[in-house]
Amino acid sequence: MKKKSNATTAMVFNTMPEAPQKKKFCRFKKNGIKYLDYKDGNFLLKFVNDQGKVLPRRLTGTSLKYQRKVAQAIKRARHIAVLPFTGDSLK
Amino acid sequence: MATKTKSKKTETVVLKDYESVIIFTPVLSDEQLKDAVAKYRKLITDEAGELVHEENWGLTKLAYPIQKKSTGFYHLYEFRSKPDFISKLELAFRRDERIMRYLSVSLDKHAVIYNQRKRNGEFNQGKKDQKQEGAK
Numbered sequence: 001m002k003k004k005s006n007a008t009t010a011m012v013f014n015t016m017p018e019a020p021q022k023k024k025f026c027r028f029k030k031n032g033i034k035y036l037d038y039k040d041g042n043f044l045l046k047f048v049n050d051q052g053k054v055l056p057r058r059l060t061g062t063s064l065k066y067q068r069k070v071a072q073a074i075k076r077a078r079h080i081a082v083l084p085f086t087g088d089s090l091k
Numbered sequence: 092m093a094t095k096t097k098s099k100k101t102e103t104v105v106l107k108d109y110e111s112v113i114i115f116t117p118v119l120s121d122e123q124l125k126d127a128v129a130k131y132r133k134l135i136t137d138e139a140g141e142l143v144h145e146e147n148w149g150l151t152k153l154a155y156p157i158q159k160k161s162t163g164f165y166h167l168y169e170f171r172s173k174p175d176f177i178s179k180l181e182l183a184f185r186r187d188e189r190i191m192r193y194l195s196v197s198l199d200k201h202a203v204i205y206n207q208r209k210r211n212g213e214f215n216q217g218k219k220d221q222k223q224e225g226a227k
Binding site: 034035037038039041060076078079080081083084085087 | 114
């Protein structure tokens with residue numbers, strides 16, 4: 001019994017505390033980036049999961065203002081075939 | 092009323108910044124491509140006024156097939172024009188069979204600055220910083 005519960009709690013504690021320890025920040029605010037280039041596919045890949053979906057703010061730490069711009073840029077990039085609409089293993 | 096509208100027309104010759112990315116079919120020969128590029132360059136310089144920058148990415152791989160083709164010639168025009176020129180330009184794009192895809196975007200002030208800096212090659216350092224930061 002004890003061992004089992006230990007294992008489960010360990011699992012939870014391994015995944016849980018790590019995220020709050022590192023304070024998330026908006027990379028655009030921090031670095032003073034004001035414009036996202038939709039032609040730069042490699043940079044936009046950071047905001048997309050390996051299926052090609054836009055990653056949520058809660059994972060990337062982007063502020064709302066820039067999340068909107070990220071989304072816009074990704075959509076533009078998809079239109080001109082710089083990013084795929086879907087993919088299996090982008091990364 | 093009539094005088095008012097007249098005065099408005101004369102006042103507002105405001106040019107806005109735009110950027111168009113065009114994807115030509117990979118079937119074109121070099122000369123055909125040059126012709127097509129020159130055609131739109133002429134259209135922009137004649138009607139719009141100012142061609143700020145032009146960039147050719149050459150034959151580039153597409154992220155997904157368009158019209159059953161997996162590559163395309165990318166060409167970029169950055170220009171300043173009146174807002175009503177865009178519809179004319181896009182109409183011409185749509186009528187052209189050599190063009191597989193186009194995207195016209197109006198640029199805000201940050202974008203204009205960004206493009207200028209990119210052209211001057213200031214970004215090699217900045218991009219490295221971003222990459223490091225992303226790796227962390």
